[in-house]
Amino acid sequence: MFPKLLVIAIAFILNAILSPFAYADSETEAHKLINAQGCKACHTLDGNGGVTAGSFEAMRDKLTRAQVRSQLVNPERKHGNDKIPDFSHLSENEIDVLVNFIQPKP
Ligand code: HEC
Numbered sequence: 699m700f701p702k703l704l705v706i707a708i709a710f711i712l713n714a715i716l717s718p719f720a721y722a723d724s725e726t727e728a729h730k731l732i733n734a735q736g737c738k739a740c741h742t743l744d745g746n747g748g749v750t751a752g753s754f755e756a757m758r759d760k761l762t763r764a765q766v767r768s769q770l771v772n773p774e775r776k777h778g779n780d781k782i783p784d785f786s787h788l789s790e791n792e793i794d795v796l797v798n799f800i801q802p803k804p
Pocket of ligand 1: 731735736739750751752761769770781783785
């Protein structure tokens with residue numbers, strides 16, 4: 699029988715090698731969404747974009763993941779005093795990508 703510990707060790711090593719790529723992927727995905735959805739018409743990212751609303755970097759220091767999510771989708775479809783568009787057309791996965799990017803801390 700193939701030793702169980704070896705299988706676990708291989709899985710562990712593979713995971714360690716591959717997980718940085720998974721992170722880079724979701725970051726790229728978030729950047730694509732932010733560009734495609736026009737968030738930068740109003741928000742800044744990496745120092746470029748609109749100034750009517752705050753930068754994504756600043757949100758990291760003050761918003762929980764739940765607060766970020768509810769700015770994008772909520773049952774009333776009202777966000778930030780109606781100044782931010784509704785993003786209910788995005789898939790659950792796309793919302794997760796944005797929320798994880800804006801607030802990476804759990
Ligand atoms: C038409 C302009 C506009 C666009 C486009 C826009 N936003 Fe906003 N957003 C705002 C405004 C204005 C606020 C601040 C609302 C307020 O004063 O409470 C805001 C607030 C937010 C907040 C909460 C920030 C905070 O400090 O409380 C998040 C998170 C957010 N936007 C994410 C996004 C994302 C992600 C996108 C693109 C998918 C996006 N916004 C697109 C205008 C916009």
